[in-house]
Amino acid sequence: MHPSHHPPLDLLAAHTAGWLAEDQSLLVASHLELCPACRSEEAALEKLGGELLEGAVDDAPPSASLLDAVLRRLDEPVPPSAPPPALPAFLADLPIPTVLHRYLADVRRWSLLLPGIQEIALPVEGARLRCSLLRFKPGVLLPRHGHGGRELSLVLQGGFDDQSDAGDRVFLPGDLSCQDPEDDHEVRIHEEGCLVVFAREGRLLPRSLLASVGIFLGQL
Amino acid sequence: MREVSEARSKSAFTRLFQWYAPRICVWLRQRGASVIQAEELAQDVMLDVWRQASRYDPGRASVAAWVFTIARNKHVDRIRRERRPKPEHDGLLVPAPSPDLGEATGVAQRRGRVHAALQQLPDAQAAVIRSTFLDEETQQRAADLHGVPLGTIKSRTRLAFGRLRELLSADGPDD
Numbered sequence: 001m002h003p004s005h006h007p008p009l010d011l012l013a014a015h016t017a018g019w020l021a022e023d024q025s026l027l028v029a030s031h032l033e034l035c036p037a038c039r040s041e042e043a044a045l046e047k048l049g050g051e052l053l054e055g056a057v058d059d060a061p062p063s064a065s066l067l068d069a070v071l072r073r074l075d076e077p078v079p080p081s082a083p084p085p086a087l088p089a090f091l092a093d094l095p096i097p098t099v100l101h102r103y104l105a106d107v108r109r110w111s112l113l114l115p116g117i118q119e120i121a122l123p124v125e126g127a128r129l130r131c132s133l134l135r136f137k138p139g140v141l142l143p144r145h146g147h148g149g150r151e152l153s154l155v156l157q158g159g160f161d162d163q164s165d166a167g168d169r170v171f172l173p174g175d176l177s178c179q180d181p182e183d184d185h186e187v188r189i190h191e192e193g194c195l196v197v198f199a200r201e202g203r204l205l206p207r208s209l210l211a212s213v214g215i216f217l218g219q220l
Numbered sequence: 221m222r223e224v225s226e227a228r229s230k231s232a233f234t235r236l237f238q239w240y241a242p243r244i245c246v247w248l249r250q251r252g253a254s255v256i257q258a259e260e261l262a263q264d265v266m267l268d269v270w271r272q273a274s275r276y277d278p279g280r281a282s283v284a285a286w287v288f289t290i291a292r293n294k295h296v297d298r299i300r301r302e303r304r305p306k307p308e309h310d311g312l313l314v315p316a317p318s319p320d321l322g323e324a325t326g327v328a329q330r331r332g333r334v335h336a337a338l339q340q341l342p343d344a345q346a347a348v349i350r351s352t353f354l355d356e357e358t359q360q361r362a363a364d365l366h367g368v369p370l371g372t373i374k375s376r377t378r379l380a381f382g383r384l385r386e387l388l389s390a391d392g393p394d395d
Binding site for chain 2: 063
């Protein structure tokens with residue numbers, strides 16, 4: 001899989017540096033599982049992190065007993081790592097990135113968000129508003145809307161067409177859409193439907209009467 | 221590093237420890253950890269270096285980059301554990317899967333491209349990218365230092381990263 005829409009580099013860097021909020025970090029980590037090109041960039045950024053670590057100057061060295069404490073623990077048996085949680089049976093056939101599995105282990109069912117849109121909310125700390133798996137029925141139209149904050153969506157299955165002032169773009173599995181507050185767009189789901197994981201800060205801003213009704217009904 | 225991973229040499233590990241443990245402590249304190257927290261976490265990081273040494277792949281990453289990722293994961297885990305009311309979801313950050321062997325060559329070719337591109341950026345832009353690897357507080361300090369709002373520093377960061385990406389896509393083949 002070679003996705004064509006990637007996270008902005010500042011987002012990838014913040015993820016690599018370890019200070020992205022959990023919800024956005026999960027989206028970037030999910031994209032990384034699907035995108036060899038971004039994994040290469042991640043490796044380059046980790047190298048930069050390593051060099052900054054090498055260059056960290058020590059003004060107050062750690063206490064001398066620290067080394068002894070670690071040396072004593074070297075021969076301790078390694079605690080067994082917990083097996084990765086399994087996806088519930090009703091999700092098992094879906095191409096869900098490994099990083100998301102542990103968030104879904106206890107989920108029982110999809111809930112209805114709007115006609116044609118089902119949702120499973122992810123229990124993420126620091127999600128400013130919403131971080132979910134969304135499943136769209138074929139052909140669903142999301143009327144033109146804006147965003148109160150950055151919105152990330154990653155296609156896992158199917159796809160959608162995105163119309164905005166920047167032009168028409170097609171999003172397919174592995175593609176990450178990044179909508180910033182100033183971006184307006186309209187989305188049409190492909191005929192095979194679409195599964196996405198998304199994280200959004202801020203509220204949706206309707207740009208048409210239809211969008212207003214949808215946002216009100218779905219409490220988006 | 222090889223003496224640690226293959227011969228399981230404790231004296232080689234001690235040399236690694238003496239080089240990296242103080243640096244990890246400094247890095248963690250820059251990220252807001254207290255002296256005690258930094259030392260506890262540095263212990264755990266170095267213990268992981270010992271336990272996971274056989275997984276270290278010199279073809280993929282420098283030792284420094286590998287130690288950096290372990291330190292970062294521990295740090296992120298600790299922060300999320302503190303913010304999370306229930307401790308049952310321990311260690312939520314699952315490490316990203318390593319690229320498979322077929323991709324390793326591509327990674328080796330592209331490694332250094334970020335650095336090469338950084339060389340081409342004006343100093344001020346390179347500086348904001350480096351500051352991304354520190355924390356928001358550092359960005360705030362940078363803002364204070366330059367007498368500009370934090371938002372300006374952030375938008376400069378975004379600009380600089382946009383430029384960096386242009387440089388990255390301009391040179392070298394994309395995979």
